[in-house]
Amino acid sequence: MPTSGDAAPENPDTASDYLLITIPLDSPLSGAEKDFLGMIDGGSGKNGFFFETDEQALRFYVRSLDTKAFARGIRDLIRKRGGPDGECARLHQVFQELFERIESVRSYGIRGGKRIYATYNRERKVSGRQHKVKARGSFFYALDHGFERTENALPEEFRNRIIAGDSGEVLRALPSNCIDLVITSPPYNFGLGYDTGEDGVDWERYFEKLFSVFDECIRVLKYGGRVIVNIQPLFSDYIPSHHLVSHYFMQKKLIWKGEILWEKNNYNCKYTAWGSWKSPGNPYLKYTWEFLEVFAKGDLKKEGSRENADITADEFKKWVVAKWSIAPEKQMSRYDHPAMFPEELVMRALKLFSYEGDIILDPFNGVGTTCVAAKKLNRGYLGIDISEKYCETAERRLKEIL
Numbered sequence: 001m002p003t004s005g006d007a008a009p010e011n012p013d014t015a016s017d018y019l020l021i022t023i024p025l026d027s028p029l030s031g032a033e034k035d036f037l038g039m040i041d042g043g044s045g046k047n048g049f050f051f052e053t054d055e056q057a058l059r060f061y062v063r064s065l066d067t068k069a070f071a072r073g074i075r076d077l078i079r080k081r082g083g084p085d086g087e088c089a090r091l092h093q094v095f096q097e098l099f100e101r102i103e104s105v106r107s108y109g110i111r112g113g114k115r116i117y118a119t120y121n122r123e124r125k126v127s128g129r130q131h132k133v134k135a136r137g138s139f140f141y142a143l144d145h146g147f148e149r150t151e152n153a154l155p156e157e158f159r160n161r162i163i164a165g166d167s168g169e170v171l172r173a174l175p176s177n178c179i180d181l182v183i184t185s186p187p188y189n190f191g192l193g194y195d196t197g198e199d200g201v202d203w204e205r206y207f208e209k210l211f212s213v214f215d216e217c218i219r220v221l222k223y224g225g226r227v228i229v230n231i232q233p234l235f236s237d238y239i240p241s242h243h244l245v246s247h248y249f250m251q252k253k254l255i256w257k258g259e260i261l262w263e264k265n266n267y268n269c270k271y272t273a274w275g276s277w278k279s280p281g282n283p284y285l286k287y288t289w290e291f292l293e294v295f296a297k298g299d300l301k302k303e304g305s306r307e308n309a310d311i312t313a314d315e316f317k318k319w320v321v322a323k324w325s326i327a328p329e330k331q332m333s334r335y336d337h338p339a340m341f342p343e344e345l346v347m348r349a350l351k352l353f354s355y356e357g358d359i360i361l362d363p364f365n366g367v368g369t370t371c372v373a374a375k376k377l378n379r380g381y382l383g384i385d386i387s388e389k390y391c392e393t394a395e396r397r398l399k400e401i402l
Ligand SMILES: C[S@@+](CC[C@H](N)C(=O)[O-])C[C@H]1O[C@@H](n2cnc3c(N)ncnc32)[C@H](O)[C@@H]1O
Pocket: 165, 166, 167, 168, 184, 185, 186, 187, 188, 194, 195, 196, 198, 337, 339, 340, 341, 342, 363, 364, 365, 366, 367, 368, 369, 370, 384, 385, 386, 387, 390
């Protein structure tokens, strides 16, 4: 298959080993525009690239390319046909976009003056791969989980509700196996001024409390359901919270499904540890990212109907690459909460890991970002936060959604 793409090319004997770049079109190409394309690639793919078009897109499949000669050749052709404002005006725009997209591809090899976009870093083949995977015993730590498959309905009084209370206690009133996905960002324990002032206790107490809430989350989660924990290790205390949390869920027999690196690009970290400057004595590492740890209960596959999957092909392609560059939330002062996550982060997670109609739980709901995203994406929700004030703000935000 092409290294990036959603359709196998019908063209030549070349259905594999191409990078695919798709340029959307407002309307299908005219006959003259198609002729123009034919002049460039001849339809054979022997130049290391070829085009395909349909009603909505121009697809450029490329294996190797002299990018400068390619752009020069096309610009010459456009010039001969009256220039950017002539009969090729639209193609001029399309190719400008294509040139930019080609330039934005940063990983390629170089051979004979050409960029090699596919197969230059092909992974070594492992013979008998399936057999070896089986012999190793994937997620061996979770195989004897013993989770029940029977699902229960979430009682009406918890459906699409924001509840003020200690989530450990509130969750105890829920039946087992009634939630499709938990997504949450727990209090970080670095003394942020939450409304209830509870952040910043000793680490043992912190984890004991956190894990008791996670126990309830695991219990209420359906078989095949997911838990996603957004967590920032407290590097200044040398506490790798993301490892401890992952270890806990694995001990509880959930499958570690993966880890998303949320790159916040907040480079202006304000403090520098004394003594760290230009000395190996005790350099202090700085981080501009956080983690989303993803776990599955019982099965990696979540059952659901395909019509209820709302992620687009483009989103899927981008978001399965597990490094998400998303700016930190900008509205924290508006909602008067010191540690919100951005709606975009939750939106991506919900579309990638849940179906429309699923029930989403956030046991540390803050001012309701999870529930807002869930409501906008036609999922049900339950949000719990210990602060009445945050719950009121969450309710207000939800009411504002049309
Ligand atoms: C990092 S914030 C979550 C913010 C949320 N993601 C948002 O975007 O608004 C953690 C939240 O956990 C809440 N919290 C702390 N202990 C709690 C508990 N035992 N039960 C429920 N909520 C709790 C705090 O009030 C705080 O709002």
